[in-house]
Amino acid sequence: MLVRIRAEYSIGPELRFLSNLDTMHMMERALRRAKIPFALTEGFNPHIRLSMGTVLPVGLWGKKEYFDLELAQAMPLDELRDKLNQVLPAGARIEQVRPIDDNAPSLMKAVNCAAYGFLIRMPEEDISNICQNILKSDSLPVRSRGKKKGVDKDLRRGIYKLDLQPSDECFCLMIWVGTGEPLNIRYDELLDLLQQQGVPSEAILDVFREGNYIRVNERLYSPLEG
Amino acid sequence: MKDKLFREILPRVSKPIRYTGNELNIIKKDWDKSRVKMVFAFPDVYEVGMSHIGGRILYGLINETTDHVLERCFAPWPDMEKIMREEGIPLYSLESYRPLTDFEVVGFSLQYELSATNILNMLDLAGIPVFSHQRTDEHPLILGGGPVAFNPEPFSDFFDLFMIGDGEEALPELLDEVERVRNLPRKEKLLRLAQMEGIYVPFLYKVTYNSDGCLSSMEPVHPDVPGRVRKRIVADLDTAYYPDKPILPYMTVVHDRAVLEVMRGCQRGCRFCHAGMVYRPVRERSLETLRRQARAQLGNTGYEEISLASLSTLDYTGVHPLVKGLVEEHGAQGVGVALPSLRVDAFSIDLANEVQKVRKTTLTLAPEAGTQRLRDVINKNVSEQQLFEAVEAAFKSGWLSIKLYFMIGLPTETEEDLDGILNLLQEVKRIGDQYSPRPVEVRASIACFVPKAHTPFQWQPQDSIEVLQQKINYMTRRRRKGIKLSFHDSRVSYLEGLIARGDRRLGQVIYKAWQNGAVFDGWSEYFHFEYWQKALAEAGIDPDFYVTRPRSYEELLPWDFIDSGISKAFLRHENEKALRGETTLDCRLEDCTGCGVCPSFEVEVDLRGEIAGAH
Numbered sequence: 001m002l003v004r005i006r007a008e009y010s011i012g013p014e015l016r017f018l019s020n021l022d023t024m025h026m027m028e029r030a031l032r033r034a035k036i037p038f039a040l041t042e043g044f045n046p047h048i049r050l051s052m053g054t055v056l057p058v059g060l061w062g063k064k065e066y067f068d069l070e071l072a073q074a075m076p077l078d079e080l081r082d083k084l085n086q087v088l089p090a091g092a093r094i095e096q097v098r099p100i101d102d103n104a105p106s107l108m109k110a111v112n113c114a115a116y117g118f119l120i121r122m123p124e125e126d127i128s129n130i131c132q133n134i135l136k137s138d139s140l141p142v143r144s145r146g147k148k149k150g151v152d153k154d155l156r157r158g159i160y161k162l163d164l165q166p167s168d169e170c171f172c173l174m175i176w177v178g179t180g181e182p183l184n185i186r187y188d189e190l191l192d193l194l195q196q197q198g199v200p201s202e203a204i205l206d207v208f209r210e211g212n213y214i215r216v217n218e219r220l221y222s223p224l225e226g
Numbered sequence: 227m228k229d230k231l232f233r234e235i236l237p238r239v240s241k242p243i244r245y246t247g248n249e250l251n252i253i254k255k256d257w258d259k260s261r262v263k264m265v266f267a268f269p270d271v272y273e274v275g276m277s278h279i280g281g282r283i284l285y286g287l288i289n290e291t292t293d294h295v296l297e298r299c300f301a302p303w304p305d306m307e308k309i310m311r312e313e314g315i316p317l318y319s320l321e322s323y324r325p326l327t328d329f330e331v332v333g334f335s336l337q338y339e340l341s342a343t344n345i346l347n348m349l350d351l352a353g354i355p356v357f358s359h360q361r362t363d364e365h366p367l368i369l370g371g372g373p374v375a376f377n378p379e380p381f382s383d384f385f386d387l388f389m390i391g392d393g394e395e396a397l398p399e400l401l402d403e404v405e406r407v408r409n410l411p412r413k414e415k416l417l418r419l420a421q422m423e424g425i426y427v428p429f430l431y432k433v434t435y436n437s438d439g440c441l442s443s444m445e446p447v448h449p450d451v452p453g454r455v456r457k458r459i460v461a462d463l464d465t466a467y468y469p470d471k472p473i474l475p476y477m478t479v480v481h482d483r484a485v486l487e488v489m490r491g492c493q494r495g496c497r498f499c500h501a502g503m504v505y506r507p508v509r510e511r512s513l514e515t516l517r518r519q520a521r522a523q524l525g526n527t528g529y530e531e532i533s534l535a536s537l538s539t540l541d542y543t544g545v546h547p548l549v550k551g552l553v554e555e556h557g558a559q560g561v562g563v564a565l566p567s568l569r570v571d572a573f574s575i576d577l578a579n580e581v582q583k584v585r586k587t588t589l590t591l592a593p594e595a596g597t598q599r600l601r602d603v604i605n606k607n608v609s610e611q612q613l614f615e616a617v618e619a620a621f622k623s624g625w626l627s628i629k630l631y632f633m634i635g636l637p638t639e640t641e642e643d644l645d646g647i648l649n650l651l652q653e654v655k656r657i658g659d660q661y662s663p664r665p666v667e668v669r670a671s672i673a674c675f676v677p678k679a680h681t682p683f684q685w686q687p688q689d690s691i692e693v694l695q696q697k698i699n700y701m702t703r704r705r706r707k708g709i710k711l712s713f714h715d716s717r718v719s720y721l722e723g724l725i726a727r728g729d730r731r732l733g734q735v736i737y738k739a740w741q742n743g744a745v746f747d748g749w750s751e752y753f754h755f756e757y758w759q760k761a762l763a764e765a766g767i768d769p770d771f772y773v774t775r776p777r778s779y780e781e782l783l784p785w786d787f788i789d790s791g792i793s794k795a796f797l798r799h800e801n802e803k804a805l806r807g808e809t810t811l812d813c814r815l816e817d818c819t820g821c822g823v824c825p826s827f828e829v830e831v832d833l834r835g836e837i838a839g840a841h
Contacts, residue, residue, distance in 0.1 A: 013232075015476070017242040022476045029250075029474065029528030032559060040560045047530070048560065059237050087528075089250045205233075 002039050002049075003071040006100040006107070006224055007081070008064055012091035013206075016061045024052045026092065027067065034083040039070040053107020053223070054114075054212045057187055064211035066107050066223050068100065098224045111223055113160065113215035114179045116187050119206035120199060121170045130197045131162050131173065142196065145188045155193055158183040160215070174210055176220075227315065228323050235313060239306045243477050244272035247298075247320030250474040251526065253289040254321050260295035262401040264288065264331040265319050265366075267348055269341035270748070272300045276473070277481035279535060280335060280372065284393055286469030294401045297321040297329070301344045302351070304745065304752065310351060317352040326352035331404060332366045333397075334385075336374035339725035340718065340747040342381065343740040349384070356737065358386050358429060363412050367404065367419075371397075375426075376457070376504050377679040377785035380725045382428035383733030386416055389424055390788055391457030391504075392490075394466045396424050420451045424458035426788070427451070433730055433784075439771055441729065441782040456789040461829050463490055463509040470522035474529075483531035483564060484523040486516050488548070492537035493813045493831065495821075496594075497605045497804050498636070500678035501537055503797075504790045506823040508814065510834040513544045513551070520552055524561060532556070533564040540565075540577075541814075544835025549577055565589075589620050592631040596646025603638050603804045607811075610650070617654050621661040628654060628668055634697045635675035635689035635719075637804065644701055647672070651709045669710040672701070674719035678726050679785040680792065682800035685777040688723040690770075691716045717755045721747070723773040729784035732772075734765040791823035 011023065018026065028048050031038050040046040049070035056062045077097040084094045104110070120127055134140065140159070141152040158178035165172050177185035187207060195201060213220040236242035257263070266284060268275030275281060281298070288296035297319035302310060310317070316325040326332055332354070334345050349356045354365055361368070370381060371389040378388045389396050403422055407415045413429075420427040430451045434442040446453055460466045468487065475482075491508040492501070511519075520532055532552060539545060552563050565577075593608055595601045601608060620628065632647050651670055658666030674694050677683045689697070694716035705711050725732065738761035746752035762769055777783070779798055786794070796819075803810060813819045814831055824830055 014246075014248055016232075017236060017246055018476050021478065022243065025478070025482075026476060028530065032528035032530070032561075033525065046560045058242070089248070091248075 003074045004068065004100045004102055004104075005071060005077060005080070005097055006053075006066060006068050007097045008066055008095045008222070008224055010063050010093050010095055011056055011061050011065060012093075013061045013208075015089070015091040016059055019058050020052055020055045023056070024050065026089070027052070030084055030088050030092075031069075033087040036080060036083065037071055037073045037075060039072040051106065054111060056209060060187060060207055060209055062209040062211075064095070064222075065209070066111070066212060068107055096224060100224075107223060108180070110214050111212045112178060112180045113176060113213040113220060115174055115176045115210040115213070116190055117206075117208045117210045118173045118175070118190075118194065118204055119167065119170050120173055120194075120203050121205055122199065122203050124166075124171065126198070127164060127171050127173065130194070130199060131164055133197060134159065134193070135162060140193055142189050142192045145186050145192070146184065153183075153185075153189065155185055155189060158185040160218075170205060176213075178215070179212075227318070230313070231315070231323075235306075235309055235315065238309060240303060241272075241477060244300065244303065245306060245320075247323075249476060251471045252321060252473055253285070255289060255295045257295070257322060260293060262294040262331065262405050263297075263329045264294060264333060264401060265297045265299050265326055265329045267299045267326070267332050267334050267345075268301070269334055269336075269344035269348060270301055270338075270746075271303055272475070273477065273479045275300045275335075276475045276479045278335065278337065279485055279487060280337075280393070282469050282472045282485075283467065283487075284333075284397060285473070286471070287394060287467045288397065288401070290469075291467060292398050292401065294398070294405075297324070299326060299332075299348070301348055301746070307347070307351065307745075317348055327354060327364075327366065329366050330408075331369055331401070333369040333371060333389075336370050336372040336378075336381070338748060339374055339380075339722045341374075342725065342736045343744040343747055345381075346384065346737065346740040347745050356740075357383055359383075361386065361412065367415070369400075373501060373504060374726075376500070376788055376790060377726065377728070378426060378428070378788070379730050379784040380728040380732040380736065382730050383737070385428065387419055388426040388428075389458070390426060390455055391424050392460045393458075394460045396422075396458040400425065417448060417450065420448075423456055426455040428730075431787070441784055443782070444784075444787050454787050454789045457504070457791065459791075459827055459829070460490075460509070461827070461832075463487075463832065464511045464515050464834060468511075468519055470519065471526040472523065474527050481533070482529070483533050484520065484527055484529040485533050485535050486519055486523075487511070487536060488516060488534050488539060488542045488545070489536045492541070493819075494538060494541070494607070495605050495800070495810045495812070495819065497603075497682040497800055498594075498633070498675060498678070499537075500681055503680050503792055505537065506791060506821065507827075507829055507831045508541075509829075509832040510542060510544070512834040513548055516544075516548055517551055517555070520556070524556060530560060531562045531564050541812075542835065543833050546577060547835070588627040588629050589625045590629045590631065591616065593650065594631060594633050595636060595643060596632065596648070596650055597643050599807060600636060600639060600643045600646070602807045602809050604636055605800070605804065605809055607809055613650065614653060614657060618657050618661055621658045621666060624662075626662060626664055626666050628658070628666070630654065630668070630670045632670055632672045633675045634672055634701075635694055637683060637686045638807075641700070644697060645704075648701060648704055648706065651711075652706045655706070655709055667710075668708065669712070671712050671714075672698075673714045674716050676719055676723045676726055679783070680788070680790045680797070682797045682804060684727065684783065684797065685779065685781075685801060687774045687776040688720070690774050691720050694719065715750065715753070718747070718753060720769070720773055721755075721758055724769050727784070728772050731765075731767060735761045735767055737761075738764050789826075791821075791826040793820075793822035796821045 039049045051068040054065045081094045081097045140155040144153045161176040163174045346356045368386045370385040375388045407418045416427045433444045436442045489510040491505045594606045655668045677686045739758045742757035744757040
């Protein structure tokens with residue numbers, strides 16, 4: 001009787017250079033150390049039924065990332081979260097764990113929106129103008145950084161919202177974009193856009209992913225809601 | 227510096243987590259409260275260095291059981307090195323991000339002859355003069371250890387001292403002594419350290435040469451310094467320290483698993499094998515100790531695989547119950563047991579089935595030579611029947627991938643022996659096709675024989691590059707379908723041979739090769755034979771003198787002053803037997819072969835399980 005659960009976790013700045021594979025191994029090993037009753041696949045090379053649904057790009061830290069896990073037997077999910085946090089290295093933390101319906105779509109299919117945060121040191125007026133310019137534009141062509149090389153992508157359609165907040169002596173610019181299908185906007189394409197718009201690269205002090213979401217009819221839902 | 231690294235530098239390099247540290251189980255001690263500060267410098271990239279068991283042992287040993295501190299440092303990949311030089315970032319330790327010059331001792335593990343240029347490069351990146359004689363009291367002591375230190379001479383220009391043999395007792399002792407002599411001037415410090423058993427300080431010995439180029443003498447220049455340096459050994463391996471909480475790397479390293487060192491030493495007596503000679507006598511760990519260590523390691527890491535490491539794991543007298551026990555205890559969590567390269571004759575169907583219950587890894591076997599005649603010459607006591615039985619058992623149990631190790635360039639080798647390799651492989655494939663339900667993969671990795679110091683073959687010439695290349699071409703042309711052959715680069719093997727049996731005069735060659743740009747010589751994408759050829763020419767050295775020249779029994783060899791416990795007479799006797807095609811048996815199962823190591827160290831072969839029974 002397999003129990004399907006979904007976990008929300010964070011990766012702090014000290015672990016920003018881990019690749020997805022590294023993060024997956026880290027979680028697998030933590031699951032074993034914490035003696036979580038995970039389910040294994042059948043066959044000659046059994047592995048843990050862990051699915052790293054959201055892929056945090058190398059170089060970014062993230063507040064709300066997600067993975068799905070199948071358990072071989074049920075256990076209280078608060079206990080699962082606490083046990084894992086006891087063994088995880090500093091910088092990785094499970095925030096929440098919820099059960100998920102067997103029929104719920106996979107994270108890869110369901111998650112279609114991400115919010116990226118950029119820590120920018122620039123005069124308020126300049127960065128404000130840039131934000132307004134982005135929102136006013138009809139199209140924002142940027143060279144694609146994904147698999148389709150050499151083609152331009154129009155980012156405008158995929159930018160849902162901008163928010164600028166003061167942060168210490170800088171500003172934190174949050175940009176909500178579409179991910180997955182049909183339009184996938186990457187953080188490095190957003191960096192290119194910002195540079196195009198006049199933000200010097202030295203002015204960008206940090207980049208992180210604030211969260212991953214399921215966007216339906218302009219409303220954002222947490223992937224934990226299934 | 228850490229901030230600058232994270233923000234500006236690491237995003238620009240490949241695999242930045244090689245350089246960030248902060249792994250699970252890392253040990254960060256209070257710097258000011260620690261006594262001697264040492265950094266363990268591994269002269270290769272992180273992924274390779276973190277797979278090295280010796281490093282894990284010393285790291286835990288010093289940090290957990292002493293008040294000294296041991297931090298780690300690895301060779302930066304060329305892209306990172308370039309940026310470090312541009313930005314003025316010195317080579318730093320992963321625990322505290324301190325430059326190596328903050329430490330009192332920098333210890334390099336000499337695992338491979340061609341890590342020489344990486345060592346010079348790392349010293350240079352650390353701002354430490356590469357030549358020993360250029361260092362002053364403000365520089366750390368540069369220490370070398372590991373198997374290649376059994377012939378330390380080619381490296382003697384660059385190291386202040388070497389530690390020969392097992393480190394479990396010697397290193398803490400050395401660090402205690404380093405603390406005691408801390409305030410002495412450098413040369414006196416080294417003189418005191420040279421009096422410790424197992425420590426070799428090059429500048430305290432004078433070497434002279436004959437007109438024919440061979441060594442004439444090697445003598446200490448001070449009465450308190452020993453004429454021969456005797457290796458250190460840990461007599462009771464079962465009670466020796468072994469780490470329960472190894473550092474867990476984030477990135478994928480070469481050996482991503484928990485490792486149990488089931489025993490040290492090997493007494494099979496394969497005549498080409500350096501490790502088999504210098505790590506004698508055999509000392510095993512007990513089953514209870516190993517099971518306890520397995521539980522602790524898996525509990526502290528969460529690894530999905532555990533491996534049994536030693537020179538000849540199937541010779542461990544408790545291997546069957548150990549494997550059975552590990553599978554029973556940990557298999558349900560999906561943890562697999564990995565067996566490294568296996569001796570063909572001790573292979574058993576039972577064992578195969580135990581391991582295959584959980585997960586399959588590639589099965590590796592090492593026949594080494596293609597005909598019985600040649601196997602007898604090198605004393606690898608394996609028959610064809612045993613090999614085919616083992617292979618059949620493996621394929622029937624579900625293994626789909628088999629890798630076989632061979633060497634070419636062995637003494638007395640003929641074309642028949644090369645054909646023998648190909649025939650063996652073909653038969654293995656045929657057996658696979660017959661017994662396996664799915665297509666099988668048969669691969670052969672073929673190395674070029676490099677004669678090593680302290681072995682019976684230390685007097686043998688190595689095949690020249692031309693001859694090796696001819697043999698490689700011969701075999702490649704006759705390769706059968708469906709069998710993958712991969713060959714080591716004969717030019718790399720040539721340089722390995724140069725350093726493996728070299729003397730002090732090669733220091734200039736290594737230095738010049740590094741100046742010409744040689745680095746990461748063991749990696750094909752960075753290997754440039756021309757840098758070495760140029761260095762040899764500049765230094766006026768004929769490499770064939772070291773590599774392809776047959777040596778006489780009367781010659782004083784550059785490593786004779788290192789006492790491995792094995793008598794030179796024994797080695798010579800074994801070489802003679804080899805040329806007659808006579809085998810020597812395993813001293814655990816038959817009579818003592820008289821190598822000399824047990825009486826020399828007042829130890830015995832130490833077995834902890836039931837004898838597995840010779841086949």
